[in-house]
Amino acid sequence: xxxxxxxxxxxxxxxxxxxxxxxxxxxxxxxxxxxxxxxxxxxxxxxxxxxxxxxxxxxxxxxxxxxxxxxxxxxxxxxxxxxxxxxxxxxxxxxxxxxxxxxxxxxxxxxxxxxxxxxxxxxxxxxxxxxxxxxxxxxxxxxxx
Numbered sequence: 001x002x003x004x005x006x007x008x009x010x011x012x013x014x015x016x017x018x019x020x021x022x023x024x025x026x027x028x029x030x031x032x033x034x035x036x037x038x039x040x041x042x043x044x045x046x047x048x049x050x051x052x053x054x055x056x057x058x059x060x061x062x063x064x065x066x067x068x069x070x071x072x073x074x075x076x077x078x079x080x081x082x083x084x085x086x087x088x089x090x091x092x093x094x095x096x097x098x099x100x101x102x103x104x105x106x107x108x109x110x111x112x113x114x115x116x117x118x119x120x121x122x123x124x125x126x127x128x129x130x131x132x133x134x135x136x137x138x139x140x141x142x143x144x145x
Contacts, residue, residue, distance in 0.1 A: 001049045001110055007042035007084065008032050010131060013138040014084035015040060016049075016060070016114075017121075019092030024121030026069050028092070031127045034076070041080045044068040049109060056086040056112050066096050072081050078140075087138045090130060097122040111136040 006017040010032065017025040023027040025045070043060035044067065050057050059082060060066070065132045066080045100116050102107040105116040115137045119126055 002061065003047045003049055003109075004045070005047045006044045007047045007060075007086075008039055008044050009081045009084040010036060010039045010134055011138070012085070013087035013134055015088045015090055015130060015134050016058060017048065017092060017111075023092045025092060027071065028090075028119075028121040028126055028130070030068065030070060030122070032130065035127050037133060041066075041068055041078050042082075042084050043080075051110055051112065054112070056109055056114065057083055058086050059083045086114055088130075088134045090116060090117045090119050090133075092097055093118050093122045095123060121131050 006029045006031050008015055008017070017028055019025050021101055022144065029041060029044060033041055042058050044060050046064060048059045048061055060080065066077055067075050068078045069075050089109070102118065106113040107116040117130065117133045119130060
Protein backbone atom coordinates (compact mmCIF):
# COMPACT_ATOMS: atom_id res chain seq x y z
CA UNK A 1 0.00 0.00 0.00
CA UNK A 2 1.36 3.43 -0.90
CA UNK A 3 0.41 6.20 1.53
CA UNK A 4 0.71 9.98 1.40
CA UNK A 5 2.88 10.29 4.52
CA UNK A 6 6.49 10.56 5.69
CA UNK A 7 8.38 8.07 7.83
CA UNK A 8 11.35 8.41 10.16
CA UNK A 9 13.16 5.60 11.94
CA UNK A 10 14.21 6.39 15.48
CA UNK A 11 16.40 3.58 16.67
CA UNK A 12 14.65 0.37 15.64
CA UNK A 13 11.13 1.85 15.57
CA UNK A 14 9.45 3.68 12.72
CA UNK A 15 7.00 6.52 12.99
CA UNK A 16 4.51 7.25 10.23
CA UNK A 17 3.70 10.96 9.90
CA UNK A 18 0.29 11.55 8.29
CA UNK A 19 -1.37 14.76 7.24
CA UNK A 20 -2.56 16.73 4.24
CA UNK A 21 -0.10 18.57 1.95
CA UNK A 22 1.55 21.45 3.82
CA UNK A 23 0.67 20.07 7.26
CA UNK A 24 4.31 19.75 8.38
CA UNK A 25 5.28 16.14 7.67
CA UNK A 26 8.61 16.96 6.02
CA UNK A 27 9.33 19.78 8.46
CA UNK A 28 8.84 17.54 11.50
CA UNK A 29 10.85 14.73 9.87
CA UNK A 30 13.71 17.18 9.20
CA UNK A 31 13.71 18.40 12.82
CA UNK A 32 13.72 14.83 14.14
CA UNK A 33 16.68 13.93 11.93
CA UNK A 34 18.51 17.11 12.94
CA UNK A 35 17.89 16.76 16.69
CA UNK A 36 18.28 13.04 17.34
CA UNK A 37 21.41 11.09 16.40
CA UNK A 38 19.48 7.83 15.96
CA UNK A 39 16.77 9.38 13.74
CA UNK A 40 17.00 8.77 10.00
CA UNK A 41 14.63 9.31 7.10
CA UNK A 42 12.85 6.30 5.67
CA UNK A 43 10.58 8.10 3.20
CA UNK A 44 9.30 11.61 2.54
CA UNK A 45 5.86 12.37 1.13
CA UNK A 46 5.10 8.84 -0.12
CA UNK A 47 5.56 5.65 1.91
CA UNK A 48 5.21 2.03 0.80
CA UNK A 49 3.73 -0.04 3.63
CA UNK A 50 3.85 -3.84 3.65
CA UNK A 51 3.08 -6.61 6.12
CA UNK A 52 5.90 -8.97 7.09
CA UNK A 53 5.55 -11.54 9.88
CA UNK A 54 2.34 -9.87 11.07
CA UNK A 55 3.90 -6.40 11.42
CA UNK A 56 3.76 -3.26 9.31
CA UNK A 57 6.98 -2.15 7.61
CA UNK A 58 7.65 1.13 5.79
CA UNK A 59 9.97 1.85 2.88
CA UNK A 60 10.46 4.59 0.31
CA UNK A 61 9.34 4.12 -3.27
CA UNK A 62 12.50 3.68 -5.38
CA UNK A 63 12.01 6.97 -7.25
CA UNK A 64 12.22 9.07 -4.06
CA UNK A 65 14.51 6.98 -1.82
CA UNK A 66 17.09 9.18 -0.10
CA UNK A 67 15.38 12.42 -1.12
CA UNK A 68 13.52 14.94 0.96
CA UNK A 69 11.56 18.04 0.04
CA UNK A 70 12.70 20.92 2.24
CA UNK A 71 10.40 23.89 1.77
CA UNK A 72 12.37 26.92 0.67
CA UNK A 73 15.45 24.83 -0.18
CA UNK A 74 14.21 22.22 -2.65
CA UNK A 75 14.51 18.46 -3.02
CA UNK A 76 17.75 17.42 -1.35
CA UNK A 77 19.62 14.13 -0.91
CA UNK A 78 19.66 12.78 2.66
CA UNK A 79 20.83 9.64 4.41
CA UNK A 80 18.02 7.14 4.66
CA UNK A 81 17.14 3.71 5.97
CA UNK A 82 15.67 1.37 3.35
CA UNK A 83 13.05 -0.20 5.65
CA UNK A 84 11.75 -0.05 9.21
CA UNK A 85 9.08 -1.76 11.31
CA UNK A 86 6.39 0.77 12.22
CA UNK A 87 5.74 1.40 15.90
CA UNK A 88 3.64 4.57 15.92
CA UNK A 89 1.30 6.58 13.70
CA UNK A 90 1.23 10.36 14.14
CA UNK A 91 -1.63 12.42 12.75
CA UNK A 92 -0.56 16.05 12.32
CA UNK A 93 -3.20 18.55 13.43
CA UNK A 94 -3.70 22.11 14.57
CA UNK A 95 -2.85 22.71 18.24
CA UNK A 96 -6.47 23.67 18.98
CA UNK A 97 -7.66 20.20 17.89
CA UNK A 98 -5.44 18.29 20.32
CA UNK A 99 -6.76 17.20 23.71
CA UNK A 100 -4.66 18.18 26.71
CA UNK A 101 -5.10 14.71 28.24
CA UNK A 102 -6.08 12.47 25.33
CA UNK A 103 -7.60 9.03 25.50
CA UNK A 104 -5.46 6.18 24.15
CA UNK A 105 -6.05 5.83 20.41
CA UNK A 106 -5.04 3.42 17.67
CA UNK A 107 -4.85 3.61 13.89
CA UNK A 108 -5.68 0.72 11.58
CA UNK A 109 -3.57 0.16 8.49
CA UNK A 110 -4.09 -2.96 6.36
CA UNK A 111 -5.86 -4.70 9.24
CA UNK A 112 -3.09 -4.04 11.77
CA UNK A 113 -3.52 -1.62 14.67
CA UNK A 114 -0.77 0.74 15.86
CA UNK A 115 -0.71 3.35 18.62
CA UNK A 116 -1.86 6.78 17.39
CA UNK A 117 -0.60 10.17 18.54
CA UNK A 118 -2.19 13.46 17.49
CA UNK A 119 0.45 16.18 17.35
CA UNK A 120 0.85 19.84 16.34
CA UNK A 121 3.94 19.53 14.11
CA UNK A 122 5.20 23.11 14.31
CA UNK A 123 5.27 23.31 18.13
CA UNK A 124 8.82 23.57 19.46
CA UNK A 125 8.24 20.51 21.64
CA UNK A 126 6.82 18.34 18.81
CA UNK A 127 10.02 16.30 18.20
CA UNK A 128 10.45 15.62 21.93
CA UNK A 129 6.80 14.62 22.38
CA UNK A 130 6.97 12.29 19.39
CA UNK A 131 10.18 10.62 20.60
CA UNK A 132 8.72 10.17 24.09
CA UNK A 133 5.55 8.54 22.71
CA UNK A 134 7.53 6.32 20.35
CA UNK A 135 9.89 5.21 23.10
CA UNK A 136 6.95 4.36 25.38
CA UNK A 137 5.21 2.30 22.68
CA UNK A 138 8.35 0.53 21.45
CA UNK A 139 9.34 -0.38 25.01
CA UNK A 140 5.79 -1.61 25.65
CA UNK A 141 5.89 -3.83 22.56
CA UNK A 142 9.32 -5.26 23.50
CA UNK A 143 8.02 -6.02 27.00
CA UNK A 144 5.07 -7.95 25.48
CA UNK A 145 7.34 -10.09 23.30
